[in-house]
Every structure is written in C-alpha cells, then in structure tokens.
Amino acid sequence: MRKKTLAAAALLAAAAFTLSACGSGDGGDKPIAVVSAESGSDKAATVLDQPFEKPDLVLTDTHGKKYDLRAQTKGRPTLIYFGYTHCPDVCPLTMNNLAVAKKQVEKDKQLTPAQKESLRIVFVTTDPERDTPSALGAWLKGIDPDVVGLTGDFATVQAGARTVGISIEPPKKEKDGKIVSFHGTQVIAFSPKTDAGYVVYGEDATVDDYTKDLPKIIEGENP
Amino acid sequence: MNQRSVNLAVLTAAGLVLAGCGAGSSSSSEPELKVTGAYMPAPPTGDLAAGFFVVSNSGGADTLTSVTSRLAGDVTLHSTKDGVMEEEKSFAVPADGRLDFETGGNHLMFEKLTHKPEQGEKVSVQLHFAKSGTVTVEMPVKSPTYTPETGH
Numbered sequence: 007m008r009k010k011t012l013a014a015a016a017l018l019a020a021a022a023f024t025l026s027a028c029g030s031g032d033g034g035d036k037p038i039a040v041v042s043a044e045s046g047s048d049k050a051a052t053v054l055d056q057p058f059e060k061p062d063l064v065l066t067d068t069h070g071k072k073y074d075l076r077a078q079t080k081g082r083p084t085l086i087y088f089g090y091t092h093c094p095d096v097c098p099l100t101m102n103n104l105a106v107a108k109k110q111v112e113k114d115k116q117l118t119p120a121q122k123e124s125l126r127i128v129f130v131t132t133d134p135e136r137d138t139p140s141a142l143g144a145w146l147k148g149i150d151p152d153v154v155g156l157t158g159d160f161a162t163v164q165a166g167a168r169t170v171g172i173s174i175e176p177p178k179k180e181k182d183g184k185i186v187s188f189h190g191t192q193v194i195a196f197s198p199k200t201d202a203g204y205v206v207y208g209e210d211a212t213v214d215d216y217t218k219d220l221p222k223i224i225e226g227e228n229p
Numbered sequence: 230m231n232q233r234s235v236n237l238a239v240l241t242a243a244g245l246v247l248a249g250c251g252a253g254s255s256s257s258s259e260p261e262l263k264v265t266g267a268y269m270p271a272p273p274t275g276d277l278a279a280g281f282f283v284v285s286n287s288g289g290a291d292t293l294t295s296v297t298s299r300l301a302g303d304v305t306l307h308s309t310k311d312g313v314m315e316e317e318k319s320f321a322v323p324a325d326g327r328l329d330f331e332t333g334g335n336h337l338m339f340e341k342l343t344h345k346p347e348q349g350e351k352v353s354v355q356l357h358f359a360k361s362g363t364v365t366v367e368m369p370v371k372s373p374t375y376t377p378e379t380g381h
Contacts, residue, residue, distance in 0.1 A: 093314070094279035095307075095336045098272060102373035148273025149373070173312075184316040191312065191333075209333055213374050213381075 050215035051195075051205050051229045058203035060084070060196055061166035065130070065158035068143030073156055075128065075166075076201070083224045084126040084196040086203070088167050088174055088189055090133035091145040096191050096209050098149065101129060104193065105150035107216030114221055121224050124198060128154045130163055132174040132189045170194050170203050195219075199226035260322065261288035262361050266377055267368040269352055270332075275345030280304075280337035280354060280368055281377075284328040291322040292359040300352050302341030309334055322358070332376055346370045 060076050067073040085104060089097035104127050112122055129146065131137035134157045137145075142155035156163075160176050167174050167190070177187035191209040196202060205223065207215070219229035267282035278301075284293065296304040306317045320335065322328045330336055337354075346352055350370040355363050375381060 091274075092277065094272065094277050094338045095309070095314075095332055098279075098373060099270065099332055099376070102270075102273075106374050145273050145276075177314075185314075186316075187314045188312055212376070212379050214379070 050207055050211035051219055052207075053228050054204050054206060057197075057200070058170040058194065060201050060203060061086075061169050063130070063156070063158075063162065063166040065156040065162070066139055068139050068146060068155040070139045073154065075156070079126050079128070079196070080201060081198055082124045082126050083198045083220075083226065084128060085193055085223075086128045086130065086170070086196070087193045088130050088132050088163070088172055089191070090131050090177065090187070090189070091137050091141060092133060092177065093187070093189075100191065100193060100209060100211075101127075101146075101149045101153065103211065103213045103216055105153065106213045107220055108150065108152075110213075110217040111220045111224070117221055117224060125220070125224055126154060127152070128156060130156045130166070132160075132163060132167075133177050133187075134158060134160050134163065135176065171206075195223045197226040198224070205229060258289040258324075260286050260291035260324075260358070260361050262286050262291060262322065262358065262364060264356065264364055264366050267354070267366045268371045268375060268377075269339075269346060269368050270375055271346060271348045271370050271373045273373070275342050276340070278339040278342065278346055279332075280339060280352075281330045281332060282356075282366060282368070283330070284322050284356075286322050286324065286326055286328075288324065289360075290324040291361050293320040293322060293328060293356060294359050295319075295357045296337055296354060297357070298339060298352060298354045300342055300344075300346065300354075301339035303339070304354075305338045305340070307336050307338055309336070319359075348372055 060079070063075040065073055087100055089100065108125060108127065111117070127150070131142060137157050139157055142157055146153045146155045164174055172190035172192055173188070174190060175188040177185050179185055193207040193211065194203040195205040197204050222229040263285045265283050265285065267280070269278055269280045272278040293306070296306065298304055306320060308315055308317050320328055348370050352368045352370060354366045354368045356366060357363050372381065
C-alpha cells in the first residue's frame, strides 16, 4: 500500500521534473527505482513452470542429530527458508509469518489432522559458524519449536541453496569491522505429491498470504 | 517563497509554469524533522532486535549520525539493497524529503540487550542528527509479524 503511494508520488514528481526541466537533483533517482521494483503481480505466490528438485542436503538439526532433508520430508508439504539468527529484520519476520500462518491453518476444518501434521517448515542457516545447533534451537524456540532448524558445512548449504535458485554468502566482517551479509530471502514450497519445489514466495509475503495458500500447498495444489 | 511551497507548486501545477528552477537553496535552511511510525518487532531471543521508523523533513538536509538506547549496549544502522545487508555509518535525511527505516530496507540493529523486549513494552530510543541534535522516540514493541502495511 505504502509502496504504491510512493510510486504514484514518484510518477508525479517525475512528470513535474520533465515539465519544469530544472535539472537540480531533487532525489529523483530513488523513487524511479521504486517504480521499477513495483512491477509484477499482486499475488504473493509464484508458481514455477519448471519446479526445483528438493535440495540433497544432509545436515545437523537443533538436537545435534543428522537430518536428511529428502528422506525426512519425503511426501510431506515442506517450506524451506535460508537465513541466519543474527539477522534482525527479514529472517525473524519471515519465520514468524510462517509460524503464525501454520497456527491459523491448524484451525482449518477442511484439512485432516494428519494433513496438518504433515507440514514441515525448515530453516537452514547461512551462518553455520555462529548458528550452532543450540543457538539455532534457542532462536527457533522463540518463533515455533516445531520448525526444523538445520546447520552444517557452509559450502554444502550454499550448494543446496543454489539448486533452488537461492544465492547466499556467509556474513563476513570487512576490514573496518562492518558486517556484510547476503542471502536470498525466498521461501520455497515443496509439494507432498511430487516432492518438487513448485511455489516461491518473496519477502513481502504476509501472514495472510501464507494462511490463504498453506491449505493448497498441504494438498499439493497450486495456490 | 520558501522551498516547500516551490515544491508544492511544481507538484500541483504539474510543472505547467516551470516554477522558478530555484531548487538547491534549501540546503542552507534549517531541517525540520518529524519521526513517525516507530516500532520494534518483538524478537525471538534477547540477543538482538530490529527497529523501524520514518523521518519526515520539511526543511533543509540533515544527517542521522548515530542511535542510542538504554535497552542496548550497541545500536547500529544497516541498509539492505538487492539482498545485501550492510552496516552504514550515517544516513542522509534529504531536504524536504524523508528517510525510511522499513522492513526489507534500512533497519536499526540493537545488540547487547539488557533484556528481551516483549510486545506492549516501550523502548526509549535516541536518534542523533548532525544539525537537529537528539530526537527521543518511544518505540513500541509490536508483534513479531507486525508491519505498517498489515497493521498487525
């Protein structure tokens, strides 16, 4: 909503700019970037024409046990997100959105208890150096203890993320002590029917978006 | 005619009469800042938390140079552009413009917390500006899924 207002303001500003032809920088660059970022549909979910295979990741869960992603989520609707616990903004927001949506869906009368139980939410750390199994466990406990938290070798995680189109880099300290990090913020939903990653959500997806779509994903249908 | 009314004239007249081309003069005028929409999403642990707000400026340019709070031993400023999260030393507050700290973009990061902030609490935060001095904001702790767009 707010973004659209900004975009409209930017268009107005841009129009005024052209007409008045005063070349002095009035912050014209930034709103234009917002306009281009606004392209795309209003729907949170993107259904993929070419679904992803589930990443072949064998990592360590929050109890310190081996977790084979393909084996342990086989035939289950599964949502995967790559992030890290020292990320204060988008990572906890996304995970909380999923956790709250899952709670809403638990009240859904159209789904059987077995269907609801089958849903898996998986958080894979992009910062295994700091995100030990116990650190990850403590963080997820503050969100939803049922979320599967996975850590392990960074190169393994990175390679797994790449197979589902997500680029990640480990948070690193620059020479001046500043921390720089990069991670794709998509959530990928895997179908219980095919085990393929067939729906992608961006970081703007809300609790309501997930609440609306999860029953479909649990049944392996397109949201 | 001050800078603000020049801008308004440009916008409303949609540049019909090439409103005077007087931009740039506002850099010498005093900034007039207003901070709105401040909030902190309740964090999952007491290790770190984020903070968001909007600074609206109806005067000359200013700079947000640092942020402090009794809640945290350390408050740092971060930007996120195209998925790259980076710490920044300061943020420009443009003349007759705004500086947004919003989820997915710029954010404050509070570390070394005295306690885990709970929903309903208010956190006193001091925003330090180069020209305007210190602005204290009472930042409410909202639900972990709160965004200004959804309002919950």
